[in-house]
Amino acid sequence: MGGALVIGAPRSGSGKSTLTLALLAAFRRRGLAVAAAKSGPDYIDPAFHAAACGHPSPNLDSWAMPPALLDAVAAEARRARPLLLIESAMGLFDGAGPEPGRQGSAADLAARFGLPVLLLLDVSGQSQSAAAIARGFATHRAGVRVGGVVLNRVASERHRRGAAEAIAEAGLPVLGALPREAAVTLPERHLGLVQARELGELPALLERLADLAEARLDLGAILALAATAAPPPASAAPHPPLPPPGQRIALAEDDAFSFLYPHVLAGWRRAGAEIECFSPLADQPPPEACDACWLPGGYPELHAGRLAAAGRFLEGLRRFSRTRPVHGECGGYMVLGQGLEDAAGRRHAMAGLLGHATSFAARRMNLGYREARLLADGPLGAAGTRLRGHEFHYARLTEPGGDAPLAELADAAGAPLGHGGGRRGPVSGSFFHAIATQEP
Structure with a gap:
């Protein structure tokens, strides 16, 4: 099964990297050829993506990349593997600059390429109120389709049920819930996560994340959501993003x-x-x-x-x-x-x-x-x-x-x-x- 989706959240620190790696590791364990990309400028997360899926992870940046280049990089990412997961930077709608569609947000990518959004909500400190956030994200921008929700930092079954039932009543399916679990926290330093190449324990961590995804996420439903993405655009290779400084x-x-x-x-x-x-x-x-x-x-x-x-x-x-x-x-x-x-x-x-x-x-x-x-x-x-x-x-x-x-x-x-x-x-x-x- 193929397709693509955007993994978004209301803000940084919601757990997008953990969810993305868990999905990549779980799908790869199932024998699926999966690829990843990162919206916006970021060097560190893509290195973790590459370790999890065994394939380079490009950046897709609607502000910095001219449209022809953005289309070409996105098309190549989807041609390389039949299933593509795009991790959002910051919040789903966060970007910069005045030009609509060229603000560097993950929402720009979802709208431009017809990709569904899997919305990750950190529900610590709230329950039914999470439904209002989910509803707001689902209706905030025309052309951006939130197709499912994953709950993060769930404290108990009662906590999960309260948030999930309210979100379902708002018309959005809840496709999984991740508990508060320090064992899957990724180490950080001043520019973000510690580099993937420096973590000797990364293979074991990815195995734990795959176990977590298998136990806590509806992987079949997430694959079905990705399959609703629009086909990738036909795109010719543009001029080099930067001229080679030498031969x-x-x-x-x-x-x-x-x-x-x-x-x-x-x-x-x-x-x-x-x-x-x-x-x-x-x-x-x-x-x-x-x-x-x-x-x-x-x-x-x-x-x-x-x-x-x-x-x-x-x-x-x-x-x-x-x-x-x-x-x-x-x-x-x-x-x-x-x-x-x-x-x-x-x-x-x-x-x-x-x-x-x-x-x-x-x-x-x-x-x-x-x-x-x-x-x-x-x-x-x-x-x-x-x-x-x-x-x-x-x-x-x-x-x-x-x-x-x-x-x-x-x-x-x-x-x-x-x-x-x-x-x-x-x-x-x-x-x-x-x-x-x-x-x-």
Whole structure:
């Protein structure tokens, strides 16, 4: 059985990730070829999805992706496996920007692609009142169809029955109820969940989640709901979301550098680029045969001492940058600077290829969509190119340095945010994570 559905909730912290992983693990246990995707910008949840279903999990972002790219990524996700589960970011209707249908919400995806919504409600501290929330979500936006409800954090059978009966009277089927169970809580850190690659106990956790789904969810009814989705749109492959920075790209990839969107990597490969991965934490330099180097975001602040001591990596990166472009996003940008101060206030020398320095000691969250206009030719594109993406980091600039700025930034509403990032010769970087070049 195939199809697709959106797993939504009223807010963050409702348990969407736990429900999504439980469904993926249970369906895979039953022998179903299931895939997952995440609405909006997020690196960490998709890595858990991939571990649960054995297939890469793309992001679907109606604000940052031009419509043709959004359609192509969604169509490819549904072609790859017959069953697709899309985990919502934040609340189902939460987004940004003024343009209807291009606000980055999971509701945009449900409406655009004709997908039913499985609504997860945290009913702790309430019972029959949950029906009012369910009714509101079901009627809030034309074109968004809530097809079923799952209750979360249920305290007792009496609690479950009170909420479920009221929701059923509102005309919505309740397709399962999850108890308050600390054993299935996923560990977190400052940018969200701890990375899937760092959890050695993840396979056992997925088995427990599959057991939970089998016992507490009506998996047959959820599959039947997914089968009511509209067929995927026919879509030709668009231009690459980002131009490949080179023909053969040296890509940093390990626990410190892991934040690269699957659709970007797929776009580079579709354009003919070759990817060679290397590990700065293993003190590996960028491969000499490559003609561009890309340092993605991740958690360099957790590994600053090891990176500072990685002499072969740092010297190899400096040597590479003398003749070829090097670009760093967020964590990669931090490593390109003069120094990185860790959470304990210890400063560690970094590559010194750009003039700034960053600190994780006095943390301040920066979060939001960004539109960037490039101020010079570089790895992200030609001068004047518009890109959309986001920032999500707690580190801050302690020394701005004197490098030329990389881009002019604005928020999702178009409000100017000034210049961002830096560039010096063939080296560039910023806290901005690029999702896609925009149509002219």
